[in-house]
Amino acid sequence: MGTVAVQESQIIGDRISTRNFEKLARFIYDYSGIKMPSTKLTMLEGRLRRRLRATNITSFDDYCDFLFNHGGLEQETVYLIDAVTTNKTDFFREAKHFEFMQTVALPALMRAGHRRLRAWSAACSTGAEPYSMAMVMEEFSESEGRIDYAILATDLSTDVLQSARSGIYADDMVLPVPAELKRKYVMTAKVPGRREVRITPRLRSTIGFGRLNLMDEKYQVGDAMHIIFCRNVLIYFDKQTQAGVLSRLCDCLVPGGYMFIGHSESITGFDLPLKQVSNTVFQRI
DSSP states (O other), X not given: OHHHHHHHHHHHHOOOOHHHHHHHHHHHHHHHOOOOXXXXXXXXXXXXXXXXHHHTOOOHHHXXXXXHHSXXXXXXXXXXXXXXXXXXXXXXXXXXXXXXXXXXXXXXXXXXXXOXXXXXXXXXXXXXXXXXXXXXXXXXXXXXXXXXXXXXXXXXXHHHHHHHHHTEEEGGGGTTSOHHHHHHHEEEOSSTTOOEEXXXXXXXXXXXXXXXXXXXXXXXXXXXXXXXXXOSSGGGSOHHHHHHHHHHHHHTEEEEEEXXXXXXXXXXXXXXXXXXXXXXEEEEO
């Protein structure tokens, strides 16, 4: 017990040196595109302390030595990136997007002759976004006589993907879900006092989850998509990285398909085969 207490104390009091912070920031940027300015030093220290505990390493210097000089990156990269990624998500976040999807995008795609629709949540976090998309598509399917659709949900973080696959959330997480949709697609816990809910099996079956790095040279997502949501992730990238990500996303979008980005994001200045059709909604030319 005494040894563990000393190690914990050492970790809490340790700091990342400027040299090692620069190494970590460069690796994180090269691997994930996430910018790590010096203002995030304290945040990075806090996030990585759990990795020190998990690996039984007592200082940031030793951890960086393990990563960069002793082959530790091969086994540690996924955990390192999981530790530094930020995952903010809500059901029906930026609700106007889902309204546009239901009233404009899906009817237009049907009129264009698309009968098997594919949608992609390209930074799905813990799953609120793809499950919200699935609710909209399922409702549209019911009203249009059962269309065939499937949703791909990807993220860089294995931690959030595991949570997303389960479809289990704290009950207050689904407060933004409209009451009618909640009755149809959200199950409450049978155990009294357990403040959890779960997305119905039918809705979960429409979504495939997988790990994907938006820094990859090509996105292995199968057939082209009709709808892509890539929201509130571009803000973590510099302009050059944003341009590459958006270009590769366009390559995955059918002509006439729709791309949704976050309300704090923009494609201004980029040469892309897109035209704006609503606030932060674009259509593939």
